[in-house]
Amino acid sequence: MDSKVRVRFAPSPTGGLHIGGVRTVLFNYLFAKHHQGEFILRIEDTDQSRFVAGAEEYILDTLKWCGLSPNESPVHGGEYGPYRQSERKAIYHEYAQKLIQEGHAYYAFDTSQDLEEKRKEVPNFQYSRAHRMEMKNSISLSQKEVAELLAQKTPYVIRIKIPDAEQVHFVDMIRGEVSFDASTVDDKVLLKADGMPTYHLAVVVDDYLMKITHAFRGEEWLPSAPVHILLWKYLFGLDKMPQWAHLPLILKPEGSGKLSKRDGERLGFPVFAMDWQDPKTQEQTIGFRERGFLPEAFVNLLAMLGWNNGTEQEIFSLDELIEQFSIDRVHKAGAKFDYEKAKWFNQQWIQKTDNEILAHLVKPYLDAAQIEVHEWEYLVKVIGWVKERCHLLPDFVTQSAFYFKAPETIDTASIQSKWNTDKQDFFIALANDYEKFISSHESSVESSTDFPKDAISLETHFKNLAAERPIKLGELLLAFRIMLVGGKFGPGVFEIVEAIELKDAMQRIRTSLSLLSTN
RNA sequence: GGCCGGUUCGUCUAUCGGCUAGGACAGCCCCCUUUCACGGGGCAAAGACGGGUUCGACUCCCGUACCGGCUACCA
Numbered sequence: 001m002d003s004k005v006r007v008r009f010a011p012s013p014t015g016g017l018h019i020g021g022v023r024t025v026l027f028n029y030l031f032a033k034h035h036q037g038e039f040i041l042r043i044e045d046t047d048q049s050r051f052v053a054g055a056e057e058y059i060l061d062t063l064k065w066c067g068l069s070p071n072e073s074p075v076h077g078g079e080y081g082p083y084r085q086s087e088r089k090a091i092y093h094e095y096a097q098k099l100i101q102e103g104h105a106y107y108a109f110d111t112s113q114d115l116e117e118k119r120k121e122v123p124n125f126q127y128s129r130a131h132r133m134e135m136k137n138s139i140s141l142s143q144k145e146v147a148e149l150l151a152q153k154t155p156y157v158i159r160i161k162i163p164d165a166e167q168v169h170f171v172d173m174i175r176g177e178v179s180f181d182a183s184t185v186d187d188k189v190l191l192k193a194d195g196m197p198t199y200h201l202a203v204v205v206d207d208y209l210m211k212i213t214h215a216f217r218g219e220e221w222l223p224s225a226p227v228h229i230l231l232w233k234y235l236f237g238l239d240k241m242p243q244w245a246h247l248p249l250i251l252k253p254e255g256s257g258k259l260s261k262r263d264g265e266r267l268g269f270p271v272f273a274m275d276w277q278d279p280k281t282q283e284q285t286i287g288f289r290e291r292g293f294l295p296e297a298f299v300n301l302l303a304m305l306g307w308n309n310g311t312e313q314e315i316f317s318l319d320e321l322i323e324q325f326s327i328d329r330v331h332k333a334g335a336k337f338d339y340e341k342a343k344w345f346n347q348q349w350i351q352k353t354d355n356e357i358l359a360h361l362v363k364p365y366l367d368a369a370q371i372e373v374h375e376w377e378y379l380v381k382v383i384g385w386v387k388e389r390c391h392l393l394p395d396f397v398t399q400s401a402f403y404f405k406a407p408e409t410i411d412t413a414s415i416q417s418k419w420n421t422d423k424q425d426f427f428i429a430l431a432n433d434y435e436k437f438i439s440s441h442e443s444s445v446e447s448s449t450d451f452p453k454d455a456i457s458l459e460t461h462f463k464n465l466a467a468e469r470p471i472k473l474g475e476l477l478l479a480f481r482i483m484l485v486g487g488k489f490g491p492g493v494f495e496i497v498e499a500i501e502l503k504d505a506m507q508r509i510r511t512s513l514s515l516l517s518t519n
Numbered sequence: 520g521g522c523c524g525g526u527u528c529g530u531c532u533a534u535c536g537g538c539u540a541g542g543a544c545a546g547c548c549c550c551c552u553u554u555c556a557c558g559g560g561g562c563a564a565a566g567a568c569g570g571g572u573u574c575g576a577c578u579c580c581c582g583u584a585c586c587g588g589c590u591a592c593c594a
Contacts, residue, residue, distance in 0.1 A: 115592090219588065220588055248524095336530060340545055389555070
């Protein structure tokens with residue numbers, strides 16, 4: 001790179017950040033950091049009717065959670081501010097005027113009703129060469145009429161004047177050479193009647209002023225690229241234009257089309273990075289963070305949606321991604337989102353994450369489930385014992401609750417049908433033995449060497465006790481497990497007894513016995 | 520309709536003219552586990568179609584089909 005790489009993510013603050021948006025951020029960020037460049041966040045709040053309070057803060061929080069914080073932004077500051085387009089109105093006016101003076105743009109006075117009627121009247125109406133003379137604008141009207149309308153403060157927009165016959169082409173970093181016949185695009189509005197620029201003007205002006213070298217955006221922008229190319233040509237020169245990269249879309253898991261918030265609701269998985277509540281409707285939308293994804297996993301899975309390093313490696317840390325990212329390994333085609341695979345990435349990252357760190361992340365879920373943790377060290381140990389069977393953070397609640405308190409529901413149904421007095425006697429004996437061990441331990445302070453409290457001796461004791469009886473060991477073990485944890489899951493039973501200790505184990509046996517009948 | 524983009528197992532993808540088309544997720548089977556997972560092993564599963572170019576095409580070219588995106592004073 002001849003000059004310092006500068007990229008930007010430019011969302012409009014209209015709601016929660018969708019995974020497609022986060023992936024655009026990610027690729028921007030990876031590209032910038034790979035080239036020791038800068039990543040800029042610019043807020044495109046030019047549509048006042050769609051502005052949503054809190055959305056900008058949400059975006060910043062999301063970037064922070066993902067570890068993708070910008071070098072420059074409305075809150076981080078920077079040399080090229082302001083970073084909110086609503087605060088840059090005067091700048092856009094200046095460039096719009098320049099375009100008008102040079103004959104590349106014009107005033108249009110048509111009201112929205114005028115346009116609506118015209119669209120009804122003319123099928124496939126385009127505000128372009130074919131019809132612009134039929135409309136009310138500074139090309140169709142005389143200079144005098146235009147001056148009068150302006151003097152009367154008639155509301156107007158400024159439109160780009162698309163040239164009659166021009167082949168517009170550019171090289172996309174992902175798609176290669178792309179070309180358009182300019183006559184197929186219409187005279188897009190650049191400056192709206194409320195004085196705000198549209199995306200088309202703002203993106204070009206700001207990318208120039210903010211010295212953006214590489215512009216990443218979703219594939220849905222490809223059709224308007226010729227407008228932007230033309231504006232670059234008229235305003236700043238094509239040699240100054242950033243290199244474009246139009247990223248493939250993230251698609252619905254089933255059927256076809258762009259992934260939307262609704263798909264998540266319908267299919268039961270998050271689409272937004274974090275929980276979002278619409279301030280107007282109060283509508284809650286679940287996020288990956290709250291569903292129990294680790295940011296490392298979230299970033300990892302997003303990176304793999306459209307990029308890979310050519311090997312069979314699938315698990316990457318952010319640093320590895322930065323080191324290995326390369327734009328020419330980005331896929332052209334859209335990718336369907338697969339929630340099952342997303343969970344797999346999270347499971348992989350849970351295994352890689354330190355127990356102490358996981359404990360901090362899991363604690364809030366335990367609190368929410370009203371599971372009391374008295375000893376931090378014990379929590380950390382429990383995390384280590386159960387982590388391999390957890391895909392999402394809330395899985396830790398179900399997988400570890402029994403380490404902290406007796407199960408609330410006991411799946412007696414799984415053992416009731418084969419329950420009999422032999423088994424009942426066995427467990428009464430077991431509970432009695434445990435009670436005996438406890439009291440002997442309490443009375444003779446340090447001396448009880450034969451007191452079984454580690455998993456191995458507990459298992460030996462259990463087996464010896466079972467050997468005296470005409471019952472299959474497997475059935476006893478299953479029953480014991482259910483008594484201890486409430487269901488058919490969890491680590492080895494004797495490790496659990498060791499962890500929760502004999503007194504708890506004894507009580508759980510007795511509680512369960514009271515629930516089982518032997519008839 | 521027009522314009523633009525895309526097309527390898529169900530899904531994410533590898534392959535940059537030599538392929539018995541590889542991996543991962545999901546599915547199924549086996550092992551491990553006297554539970555559930557984890558883990559290990561295995562099975563099944565793909566080049567949209569038709570033409571070229573070439574000794575050879577999934578890879579390059581053309582056409583068709585299908586899918587998607589855009590077609591707002593929204594981004």
